[in-house]
Every structure is written in C-alpha cells, then in structure tokens.
Amino acid sequence: MSFPQSDPETCDDSAEPPCVERFAAKEATVGELTVRRSLPTRARRMVGPWCFADHMGPATVTTAQGIDVGPHPHMGLHTVTWLLDGEVLHRDSLGSEQMIRPGQLNLMTAGAGVAHSEESTGTYAGVLEGIQLWLAQPDSVRFGDAAFRHHETLPAVDVGQATVTALVGSVAGVEGARTEHGDGVVGADLAVRGPAEIPLAPAHEYGLVVLRGGVRVEGADATPGALWYLGQGRDSISLDRLRIDGAGSSEPARVMLLGGTPFEAQLLMWWNFVGRTWDEITQAVHQWNTHHERFGEVASTLARYTAPEPPVSRTTGRP
Numbered sequence: 529m530s531f532p533q534s535d536p537e538t539c540d541d542s543a544e545p546p547c548v549e550r551f552a553a554k555e556a557t558v559g560e561l562t563v564r565r566s567l568p569t570r571a572r573r574m575v576g577p578w579c580f581a582d583h584m585g586p587a588t589v590t591t592a593q594g595i596d597v598g599p600h601p602h603m604g605l606h607t608v609t610w611l612l613d614g615e616v617l618h619r620d621s622l623g624s625e626q627m628i629r630p631g632q633l634n635l636m637t638a639g640a641g642v643a644h645s646e647e648s649t650g651t652y653a654g655v656l657e658g659i660q661l662w663l664a665q666p667d668s669v670r671f672g673d674a675a676f677r678h679h680e681t682l683p684a685v686d687v688g689q690a691t692v693t694a695l696v697g698s699v700a701g702v703e704g705a706r707t708e709h710g711d712g713v714v715g716a717d718l719a720v721r722g723p724a725e726i727p728l729a730p731a732h733e734y735g736l737v738v739l740r741g742g743v744r745v746e747g748a749d750a751t752p753g754a755l756w757y758l759g760q761g762r763d764s765i766s767l768d769r770l771r772i773d774g775a776g777s778s779e780p781a782r783v784m785l786l787g788g789t790p791f792e793a794q795l796l797m798w799w800n801f802v803g804r805t806w807d808e809i810t811q812a813v814h815q816w817n818t819h820h821e822r823f824g825e826v827a828s829t830l831a832r833y834t835a836p837e838p839p840v841s842r843t844t845g846r847p
C-alpha cells in the first residue's frame with residue numbers, strides 16, 4: 529500500500545474553501561473481511577492527522593471465523609477501533625487482551641513499535657461492522673512508547689437531531705480520548721436522525737465517512753464508499769438524514785467525522801508501517817520479519833503476517 533506523493537486534489541490550498549469533494553473509497557481485504565478504504569487514496573491521503581480509514585463489513589461472522597487478522601506490527605501511529613455491530617478480541621505485544629463491543633473504543637499507540645491481532649471472540653456470531661482508523665503520530669513522539677487504552681464508554685451530546693459521540697479529541701463540548709494531538713484532532717460518530725448543525729473549528733480540515741444510510745451535506749448526497757472532504761474554514765456543517773427508499777428508513781444515518789490541523793509532515797506508508805523515509809520502512813520490515821524485540825510478540829494462535837519487502841526501485845530511487 530503506497531502511492532505517489534503528488535496531490536491532485538483541488539479542495540484545499542488552491543480551491544476557494546470551504547467545499548465538499550467526494551473521493552471514492554477502494555475495496556480491500558483485511559483478514560477474511562472486505563473493507564472500504566477511504567483513506568488513503570491517491571487523491572486524498574490525509575485529513576488532519578488521520579491517515580487510514582477502513583470501513584469493515586457489514587459481514588456475517590461465526591463463532592469460529594470473523595475478522596481474524598493475525599499478529600502484525602505498527603509504528604508511528606495510533607489505531608482507533610470502533611464497532612457498529614459485533615465483537616472483536618484485541619491482543620497485543622504489551623500483553624493486552626481486550627474485547628471490544630459497539631460504543632466502546634480501542635486506542636492503541638504504536639510509537640516505535642507494537643504488534644497486535646484482531647480476532648474472533650469464539651462466542652459471537654452475527655453481523656460485524658465497524659471502522660478502523662489510523663492517526664499519524666507527530667515526529668516528537670513517533671519513536672516513543674507503545675500503549676493500549678480501552679474506553680468502556682464515551683461522552684455523547686445531542687446537537688439538533690444528531691447524537692455526537694466523541695471518540696478522539698473534542699467536538700460540540702464533549703471530549704473523547706486525548707492524544708498528543710490535543711485539540712488538533714477530532715474523531716466523532718454522528719448518529720443523524722434529522723437536521724443538525726455540527727460545530728467545527730475553522731483552522732481544521734474535515735472529512736466525513738458515511739457508514740450507514742446517508743446524509744445530505746450542502747447539496748451532496750453522502751453515502752458509504754467514499755470520503756467526503758469538507759476542507760478548512762468552516763465554523764459548522766449542516767447535515768440531514770437522507771431518506772433512502774426501503775432501506776431501514778427509521779434508522780439514523782451513521783457517519784464518522786474526521787478532522788484536525790493539517791498534518792505537518794509527509795507520510796510514507798508501506799503495509800502496516802507509517803514512517804518518513806524508505807530507510808525507516810526497510811529497517812522495520814527486516815526487524816519484524818526477524819522477530820526483533822522492537823515489536824514484541826502477540827499471544828495469538830493466528831498466523832503471524834510477514835512484512836512485504838519494499839520495491840527496490842522505491843528504496844534506491846532506481847527503476
């Protein structure tokens with residue numbers, strides 16, 4: 529997973545902000561699940577410090593087979609896991625073993641290195657749906673300690689006809705998990721039943737990822753399968769639930785609001801690693817594949833993934 533560094537998007541510095549621009553997600557496979565990846569795409573790599581967004585499912589899982597992502601490493605990012613349906617068991621190289629259910633948040637900090645697995649619970653069967661996000665860490669802390677935090681509940685507030693749940697950072701007067709980004713990041717779940725005007729910070733850029741149903745946002749009908757980029761310069765955004773014929777018309781639309789201060793550094797993303805240079809990436813690949821202590825080991829029965837080598841042309845600059 530790696531993309532050219534050129535940025536063809538038109539909805540930030542050069543365009544007249546604010547605007548709404550659709551960036552199509554692409555399908556990928558993670559473990560046994562199909563996901564819609566709305567970050568990064570070629571045309572839009574980040575929104576604030578958010579650099580990765582996988583909408584997984586909805587899929588039907590059994591007690592024996594579900595997400596089943598075996599041990600793999602990360603560095604330079606936080607993973608943010610949020611479920612709409614189902615249960616997932618998290619294990620990591622810090623020794624954490626944590627079940628996550630809808631309404632709860634798993635926040636894992638990779639720093640210099642961590643490894644984790646995401647597993648079937650052995651007891652849950654039914655629909656699994658959620659989103660996993662990565663939050664890039666700034667240079668000041670990206671080689672720091674790994675950590676894992678589970679939030680059993682998160683603060684929520686009603687704004688108009690929407691319920692806003694703060695996952696990370698602050699929005700509409702409620703604050704979720706705090707990170708080193710402080711007020712420079714926000715991630716929130718919006719359950720939209722009708723018209724709502726969500727307060728925003730003009731200095732931040734924002735995007736929406738619709739998980740269920742759809743919302744009307746400034747004349748656009750935002751539905752799943754895309755990142756809806758809102759740009760910077762807004763002090764609020766008005767949303768309304770789309771009435772979609774026949775499709776669970778009484779259910780609220782579910783939307784992730786992602787935002788923050790535009791990220792200061794250009795990321796290099798390769799497989800599960802976030803870095804800045806190919807030297808860093810190549811070192812991480814070799815260290816993971818040789819069981820270097822940097823990433824630790826996960827007590828999982830699932831198969832450990834092997835990191836793919838970066839293409840020689842990338843690491844040397846020669847074709």
Ligand code: MN
Nearest residue numbers: 600602607644
């Ligand atoms: Mn992971």
